[in-house]
Amino acid sequence: MDIRISLTDGVPIYQQIVTQVRYLIAAGSLEPGIEMPPIRVLAEQLQVNPNTVARAYRELELEGTVEKRSTRGTFVSDSGSKLATRHRQAALHERIDQLLAESTQLGFSVDQLIKEIHSRSRVMERMQKKAGPGRGKSA
Amino acid sequence: MDIRISLTDGVPIYQQIVTQVRYLIAAGSLEPGIEMPPIRVLAEQLQVNPNTVARAYRELELEGTVEKRSTRGTFVSDSGSKLATRHRQAALHERIDQLLAESTQLGFSVDQLIKEIHSRSRVMERMQKKAGPGRGKSA
DNA sequence: TCTTTTGTATTATTGAGTTAATACAACGGT
DNA sequence: ACCGTTGTATTAACTCAATAATACAAAAGA
Numbered sequence: 001m002d003i004r005i006s007l008t009d010g011v012p013i014y015q016q017i018v019t020q021v022r023y024l025i026a027a028g029s030l031e032p033g034i035e036m037p038p039i040r041v042l043a044e045q046l047q048v049n050p051n052t053v054a055r056a057y058r059e060l061e062l063e064g065t066v067e068k069r070s071t072r073g074t075f076v077s078d079s080g081s082k083l084a085t086r087h088r089q090a091a092l093h094e095r096i097d098q099l100l101a102e103s104t105q106l107g108f109s110v111d112q113l114i115k116e117i118h119s120r121s122r123v124m125e126r127m128q129k130k131a132g133p134g135r136g137k138s139a
Numbered sequence: 140m141d142i143r144i145s146l147t148d149g150v151p152i153y154q155q156i157v158t159q160v161r162y163l164i165a166a167g168s169l170e171p172g173i174e175m176p177p178i179r180v181l182a183e184q185l186q187v188n189p190n191t192v193a194r195a196y197r198e199l200e201l202e203g204t205v206e207k208r209s210t211r212g213t214f215v216s217d218s219g220s221k222l223a224t225r226h227r228q229a230a231l232h233e234r235i236d237q238l239l240a241e242s243t244q245l246g247f248s249v250d251q252l253i254k255e256i257h258s259r260s261r262v263m264e265r266m267q268k269k270a271g272p273g274r275g276k277s278a
Numbered sequence: 279t280c281t282t283t284t285g286t287a288t289t290a291t292t293g294a295g296t297t298a299a300t301a302c303a304a305c306g307g308t
Numbered sequence: 309a310c311c312g313t314t315g316t317a318t319t320a321a322c323t324c325a326a327t328a329a330t331a332c333a334a335a336a337g338a
Contacts (some may be wrong), residue, residue, distance in 0.1 A: 012326060023244065038284065049328045054285075071284035071335040089247050095238045096259045102234055105162070106227050110260050115251055120235045121249045151296060177314065188298045193315075210305040210314040279336090295323090299338070302317070308310085 001037050002029070005046055014050055017056035022084040025065065025076055034083060036066060036074040063087060140176055144185055152187055156195035161223040164204065164215060172221060175205060175213040186276070202226060 003020045005013050024030045036042075039057060043050040057074055060066045065084050067077045078085070103113045142159045144152050163169045173239070175181075176197060182189040196213055199205045204223050205218045242252045 014326080040284085050285095051329085052327060055326090057285085068285065069335095071264055071333090073284065092238075092242055092245055092247070092255065094260060095234075095241055097263065098254070099231075099234045100260055100263050101239055103231055104263075106231055108165075108231070110257070114256065116231065117235055117239070117253065117256075118249070120232060123241055124236065124239050124243075153296080174296060179314085189315095190299085194296090196315085207315065208305095212314065219308090280327085284335075285333090285338095287330100289328100289330085291328070292326085295319105296323090297323095298321075299319085300317100303315090303325075305312105305313100307312090 001042060001045070003042075003046065005047050005048070013046075014052050014055040014059070017042075017046075017053060020059055021056070022065065022087055025084040026088060030076050030080070032076050032078045034076045036076065093138070095132050104105060140181060140184070142181075142185065144187070153191050153194040156170070156185075156192060158201060160195070161204065161226055163181050164223040166220050169219070171216050171217045173215045173217050176202055176217065178210060179268075182267070185267075 002024070003017060009015075021030070021036075031035075036057070037045070039050050039053045043053045046053070051092045057066065057068070061068050061074070063083060064077060065080045065087070066074050068074050099113070100110075103110075103116075108116070141163070142156060144155045146152075160169070160175075167177075175196070176184070178189050178192045182192045185192070196205065196207070200207055200213075202222055203216055204219045204226070206212050211258050238252070239249075242255075244248075246253070
């Protein structure tokens with residue numbers, strides 16, 4: 001499981017796990033039916049408390065992305081890929097809505113906002129070229 | 140001072156004050172040179188602790204939007220309008236950057252993102268027509 | 279049946295952030 | 309000089325979320 005957590009960026013560990021599992025599933029690295037690492041194993045690899053991983057798995061199960069089969073383990077559900085993608089899109093929509101609300105408050109039109117986005121995306125691209133790969137615990 | 144705070148939306152009170160003062164200044168309701176309400180007065184109007192208002196004023200002073208003249212009061216600084224606008228734009232840029240980061244992770248191109256934004260903005264407009272004015276303490 | 283492996287549940291600790299209570303200090307007008 | 313007004317400083321309480329410590333329950337398989 002190629003999951004990397006950062007202890008310094010303020011994002012809760014369990015949330016990082018959820019997000020990255022969704023990513024791995026949406027990207028096809030984790031296919032439906034595959035067994036997830038047991039809670040304790042992943043916790044050991046990431047050097048975090050098992051409860052933290054349990055919380056991430058619980059959230060993933062609630063949304064239907066994975067299935068827990070009592071004592072047999074946790075598996076990527078059949079609809080895992082679809083759900084993971086949907087959740088990621090929902091997260092994106094939420095961000096977009098926040099942004100629209102804030103830019104409206106600022107008196108920007110949508111067109112002006114679009115221009116700003118293009119501008120920022122150019123800046124981000126430039127930064128991408130300089131930035132090295134992130135650091136963090138990995139599994 | 141037409142400031143309305145919400146005790147239920149999770150945004151810290153002092154932050155709401157800062158944001159709304161910046162808005163009032165950027166919008167021209169508060170012009171450079173104008174005296175701000177004394178900390179205790181605004182605190183009384185908003186029914187919050189004076190320290191909360193003090194914290195908001197301190198932040199506004201740190202960024203140069205207002206000036207404190209020791210015991211004479213707090214005034215909108217000459218560059219207040221420019222600074223308030225700049226801070227609001229910076230906040231917007233930050234949101235945009237988060238959004239770009241997340242959408243990149245999702246595998247969206249900038250153009251796809253733009254389409255999503257247009258789509259969401261149509262949704263938001265529709266919701267605007269239904270929503271009534273917000274409720275909250277006002278001064 | 280016993281042991282191992284799985285997820286679960288409960289409770290405590292930690293930590294950050296926000297707000298409040300209260301006392302202080304300085305300037306200015308009378 | 310004094311009193312009232314201004315902002316300041318210090319400390320405490322409170323809230324909330326995240327994480328950890330620990331014990332529990334149930335199923336599978338030797």
